[in-house]
Amino acid sequence: xxxxxxxxxxxxxxGRWLAAALLVVLLVLCVLSLMLGPARLTPALVIEGxxxxxxxxxxxxxxxxxxxxxxxxIIGATLGLAGAALQGLLRNPLAAPSVFGAPQAAALxxxxxxxxxYAEVYSPALPLAAIATSFLSVLVVILIAGESASLVxxxxxxxxxxxxxxxxxxxxxxxxxxxxxxxxIVFWLMGSLEDRTMRHVAxxxxxxxxxxxxxxxQGGALRTLALGEEAARSLGIDVRLLRLAVxxxxxxxxxxxxxxxxxxxxxxxxxxxxxxxLVGHDPRRTLVPAALAxxxxxxxxxxxxxxxxxxxxxxxxVLTAIVGVPFFLYIIVRRRAELTGAPA
Amino acid sequence: xxxxxxxxxxxxxxxxxxxxxxxxxxxxxPGSLTAIIGPNGAGKTTLVRVxxxxxxxxxxxxxxxxxPLSALSARERARTxxxxxxxxxxxxxxxxxxxxxxxxxPHGGGPGTGRIDPAVAHAMRATDSEAFAGRAVTxxxxxxxxxxxxxxxxxxEAPVLICDEPVAALDPRHQLAVMGVLAAxxxxxxxxxxxxxxxxxxxxxxxxxxxxxxxxxVAAGTPHEVLTPAMLAEVxxxxxxxxxxPDGLLVLPWRPLAPEPGPLPPSV
Numbered sequence: 031x032x033x034x035x036x037x038x039x040x041x042x043x044x045g046r047w048l049a050a051a052l053l054v055v056l057l058v059l060c061v062l063s064l065m066l067g068p069a070r071l072t073p074a075l076v077i078e079g080x081x082x083x084x085x086x087x088x089x090x091x092x093x094x095x096x097x098x099x100x101x102x103x104i105i106g107a108t109l110g111l112a113g114a115a116l117q118g119l120l121r122n123p124l125a126a127p128s129v130f131g132a133p134q135a136a137a138l139x140x141x142x143x144x145x146x147x148y149a150e151v152y153s154p155a156l157p158l159a160a161i162a163t164s165f166l167s168v169l170v171v172i173l174i175a176g177e178s179a180s181l182v183x184x185x186x187x188x189x190x191x192x193x194x195x196x197x198x199x200x201x202x203x204x205x206x207x208x209x210x211x212x213x214x215i216v217f218w219l220m221g222s223l224e225d226r227t228m229r230h231v232a233x234x235x236x237x238x239x240x241x242x243x244x245x246x247x248q249g250g251a252l253r254t255l256a257l258g259e260e261a262a263r264s265l266g267i268d269v270r271l272l273r274l275a276v277x278x279x280x281x282x283x284x285x286x287x288x289x290x291x292x293x294x295x296x297x298x299x300x301x302x303x304x305x306x307x308l309v310g311h312d313p314r315r316t317l318v319p320a321a322l323a324x325x326x327x328x329x330x331x332x333x334x335x336x337x338x339x340x341x342x343x344x345x346x347x348v349l350t351a352i353v354g355v356p357f358f359l360y361i362i363v364r365r366r367a368e369l370t371g372a373p374a
Numbered sequence: 375x376x377x378x379x380x381x382x383x384x385x386x387x388x389x390x391x392x393x394x395x396x397x398x399x400x401x402x403x404p405g406s407l408t409a410i411i412g413p414n415g416a417g418k419t420t421l422v423r424v425x426x427x428x429x430x431x432x433x434x435x436x437x438x439x440x441x442p443l444s445a446l447s448a449r450e451r452a453r454t455x456x457x458x459x460x461x462x463x464x465x466x467x468x469x470x471x472x473x474x475x476x477x478x479x480p481h482g483g484g485p486g487t488g489r490i491d492p493a494v495a496h497a498m499r500a501t502d503s504e505a506f507a508g509r510a511v512t513x514x515x516x517x518x519x520x521x522x523x524x525x526x527x528x529x530x531e532a533p534v535l536i537c538d539e540p541v542a543a544l545d546p547r548h549q550l551a552v553m554g555v556l557a558a559x560x561x562x563x564x565x566x567x568x569x570x571x572x573x574x575x576x577x578x579x580x581x582x583x584x585x586x587x588x589x590x591x592v593a594a595g596t597p598h599e600v601l602t603p604a605m606l607a608e609v610x611x612x613x614x615x616x617x618x619x620p621d622g623l624l625v626l627p628w629r630p631l632a633p634e635p636g637p638l639p640p641s642v
Contacts, residue, residue, distance in 0.1 A: 250479070264426055
């Protein structure tokens with residue numbers, strides 16, 4: 031009887047079903063994303079456009095909507111995975127790239143590159159600069175938070191970093207001699223997948239893969255870290271290596287994403303929360319489902335911005351923030367006891 | 375690997391510029407339970423962290439058998455010395471059985487391998503924590519969680535087991551039970567070290583007692599040799615009762631010795 035209970039505790043594995051369900055939802059959303067736009071297409075036309083030999087539908091689907099859909103999937107998955115990994119590393123469900131100011135810092139790096147004209151928009155200098163600054167921001171927040179990583183310190187350090195990055199970005203914009211470039215930068219900062227091409231996909235994909243590989247390689251270590259740093263080290267986990275791998279993985283993925291799509295926040299915060307109760311809260315088993323949930327969220331949001339009636343398309347980053355911030359507040363309210371300093 | 379002793383030789387350590395340990399020698403022998411006692415801030419935790427290979431000593435070495443602990447790979451060291459930190463918490467509401475299974479990580483195991491590791495089942499049985507195997511560890515009481523975390527350390531099945539205050543959160547019955555488990559592990563041939571404050575439990579269960587004060591080893595020996603009223607008066611500033619009983623030694627701190635050690639800090 032008791033043996034059976036042990037077995038149940040250790041072998042209940044709902045993660046696979048969840049991943050399959052999320053994949054199905056993602057596929058449906060991808061088809062929807064290919065259908066939506068100024069010219070609405072039927073699923074049949076989408077399939078013909080994808081696999082047929084072109085015509086009007088072919089151009090719309092392959093050249094306009096497919097890059098956009100692929101970017102939503104890649105960037106959403108990157109942000110979801112980054113959020114899950116950071117939450118595992120800091121043993122804290124409030125951690126996320128946007129809470130750390132990583133997207134804002136990445137945007138600063140990209141804006142500086144654009145501003146000084148170091149790069150045409152498609153050059154790798156853009157993602158590399160964005161990766162470098164987001165790496166710095168996450169590293170600084172983690173160093174300030176220290177081993178204990180209390181909620182208050184994390185959030186305050188993230189706020190400081192993101193304010194600083196935001197101010198520096200504003201400075202760059204206000205010093206810009208070219209009014210057209212200013213409008214361009216401002217709209218780009220809001221985050222959007224409009225008018226992206228396959229070149230953007232090619233720019234972000236290698237970095238996204240590299241970041242994902244780094245983060246996924248740390249699944250076992252993140253799970254062991256649930257016991258705390260001391261116990262994890264006593265079990266042979268190299269915590270410094272783990273920290274470096276996660277910070278690098280997050281910076282590479284988030285930096286490259288921001289470089290092609292602007293700042294899109296809160297997907298990384300929300301996605302792990304959706305899947306965590308369903309996979310049993312294990313940081314390792316949260317990673318892949320959180321990536322899928324992130325892809326689902328961002329693809330759904332990118333469909334939504336095309337459906338919401340407005341003169342110009344609602345910016346994707348604006349929508350994710352409008353939905354994400356209340357969620358963030360909700361988590362804070364739920365964990366208020368910890369935030370006000372009561373022992374956890 | 376079973377059967378070798380873990381030895382600290384002339385170990386010194388510094389934390390934030392302060393000398394925390396100086397010239398400490400200690401041997402944890404197979405088959406023996408060593409209680410490490412001493413006033414707050416004596417360096418007990420630092421000593422066991424050094425002996426578990428988690429802190430590099432400023433001077434001196436730690437040997438497992440003849441080999442320096444620092445020459446072992448992280449994984450080898452993890453299989454050699456199991457370490458239970460003080461007051462551990464688990465960050466996520468993982469099932470208790472999965473937490474215990476993390477003890478198999480140094481052996482390439484862990485939760486979700488699809489089968490129940492006998493070491494995990496055994497550790498949960500030994501700590502009487504099977505009843506809540508499937509419950510989220512964050513919903514357990516302090517005492518239940520302490521037993522699950524002890525089971526995690528036992529599941530490593532290392533020849534050396536070091537526990538930092540494993541009974542601090544437990545009620546008397548479970549204090550006795552946990553000390554019984556640790557003594558049984560020692561009888562199986564492991565070298566067991568326990569940092570503790572309870573002199574009565576140390577007298578009752580330890581084969582050897584080591585007393586640290588201000589970073590130095592003040593005394594080491596059997597409970598009979600070390601836990602004397604004179605020693606306890608000198609180290610802790612307490613008068614104590616001591617009684618030889620047929621089933622063991624009874625030692626109880628009884629009252630603080632004059633002069634009082636100053637006013638108590640204001641309660642927080």
